[in-house]
Amino acid sequence: MAQFFNQAFSWLRRLFPVEYSYPALDIRLPGNRSLHLVGSIHMGTQDMQPLPAALLRRLQKADALIVEADISGTESPFSMSGEFPPLAERLTESEYLHVERLCEELGVSMWTLNPLPAWQVALMLQATQAQRLGLRGDYGIDYQLLQSAKQQNTRVIELEGPQEQFELLQQLPDGGRALLEDTLTHWHTNARLLQTMISWWLDAKPGLATEQLPNTFSNDLYDVLMNQRNVRWKKQLSELPPGNYVVAVGALHLYGEGNLPELLKG
Numbered sequence: 264m265a266q267f268f269n270q271a272f273s274w275l276r277r278l279f280p281v282e283y284s285y286p287a288l289d290i291r292l293p294g295n296r297s298l299h300l301v302g303s304i305h306m307g308t309q310d311m312q313p314l315p316a317a318l319l320r321r322l323q324k325a326d327a328l329i330v331e332a333d334i335s336g337t338e339s340p341f342s343m344s345g346e347f348p349p350l351a352e353r354l355t356e357s358e359y360l361h362v363e364r365l366c367e368e369l370g371v372s373m374w375t376l377n378p379l380p381a382w383q384v385a386l387m388l389q390a391t392q393a394q395r396l397g398l399r400g401d402y403g404i405d406y407q408l409l410q411s412a413k414q415q416n417t418r419v420i421e422l423e424g425p426q427e428q429f430e431l432l433q434q435l436p437d438g439g440r441a442l443l444e445d446t447l448t449h450w451h452t453n454a455r456l457l458q459t460m461i462s463w464w465l466d467a468k469p470g471l472a473t474e475q476l477p478n479t480f481s482n483d484l485y486d487v488l489m490n491q492r493n494v495r496w497k498k499q500l501s502e503l504p505p506g507n508y509v510v511a512v513g514a515l516h517l518y519g520e521g522n523l524p525e526l527l528k529g
Contacts, residue, residue, distance in 0.1 A: 285315050286463045286514055290527050295505040299325070300524060302514030304460050305334075306393045307402035311464050314407050318509075326506035327418040328408055331513065332425045334400075335409040347438060349377045350384070354443075361447050362388070369395060382432045382439025385446040389453065396457060404464070405511045422496050422512070431487075441484045449479035460514050478519065490521040497526040 286302035299321050304311075313319070322328060350373070351359050362384070366373050369391045376384045400406055412419055423431075432439055446453070456479065480488065493516055500510065516523045 283317065284466075285318060286460075286517065287318070288517075288524060290524065292501060292503075292527065296503050297507045298500065298527070299507075299509045300517070300527075301404065301408075301509060301511045302460075302463065302517045303330075303404040303408075303511040304398075304457075304464065304514060305403045305405060306390070306398035306400050307404060307407075307464070308397050308461060309399075309402055311402050311404070311461070312407060314404070314411070318408075319411060322408060322411055322417060322509050323415060324507060325417060325509045327420050327508055328412040329420045329422060329500070329508050329510040330405050330409060331422050331511075332428055333409060333419055333421055334403075334406055334425065335413065347378055347380055353381065353438070353440070358444070358447060362443075365447075365450070380433070380438040381443040382435055385439065385443040386432075388446055392450070392454060393457060396454060398457065398461075408509065408511050420508075422499055423492075431492075435484075435487065441481055445480055445484060449477070452477055452479055463514070489516065489519070492516070493521055493523045493526055496523060500527060 288300050290298045290300055292298065301318065347353065350362060354362065362376070363373060365371070365388055366376065369388070371387065371391055376387065379387070409419060411417075432442075435442065456477065478485065496512065496516075500508075512523060
């Protein structure tokens with residue numbers, strides 16, 4: 264674990280230049296393609312609105328905004344009802360009691376979660392945790408960028424799209440139980456991680472050189488949700504036509520083993 268933290272330190276120091284007041288870096292690819300790679304947070308606080316003026320200027324000059332998925336619409340592919348056995352039959356007793364306790368703390372109905380796949384239970388708990396910390400989807404970085412891009416008629420390119428993300432989660436083994444297990448194990452760590460990433464957007468100079476970011480995914484889950492997606496995104500970004508692009512992806516994709524910037528530079 265100590266080695267992971269040391270590697271994160273090294274990557275973060277190289278990633279984000281001091282001239283930006285938000286987590287971002289510039290990457291030039293062969294073929295006259297310029298990427299302004301932004302570490303997005305999908306939910307944010309009111310203080311994170313409006314976006315930094317420097318970022319909005321970059322967007323105005325961009326040929327396109329590239330995001331993981333266009334989340335500016337009202338429909339969500341995740342709003343599905345499951346046909347799974349009750350959670351008590353799918354989780355260990357300690358896991359079930361942990362979920363039950365979190366539901367009581369967060370005001371979430373266990374009856375609502377019972378028939379859902381484990382990955383969706385995890386995402387609902389995570390989203391409610393973020394809301395309790397004062398975060399809202401309307402203040403998320405990618406959401407704000409999408410709104411600005413559409414106001415100025417800037418083209419939007421999706422790396423995946425909501426439906427592809429939904430299908431990825433559906434394909435997780437055992438209904439995505441590993442994601443729920445990680446959510447329960449790292450519950451308090453996830454809260455601190457959210458607060459750290461928020462500080463990157465609120466501080467005048469992101470203090471990334473001194474941050475220690477833990478890995479809250481198991482190895483197999485990290486490979487599916489981070490490594491494999493980074494590899495696919497690297498290929499897509501490398502095939503862009505010449506131009507200037509603002510690329511907003513989750514901040515966690517910008518550090519750690521197999522991170523997107525290192526793949527692009529390689």
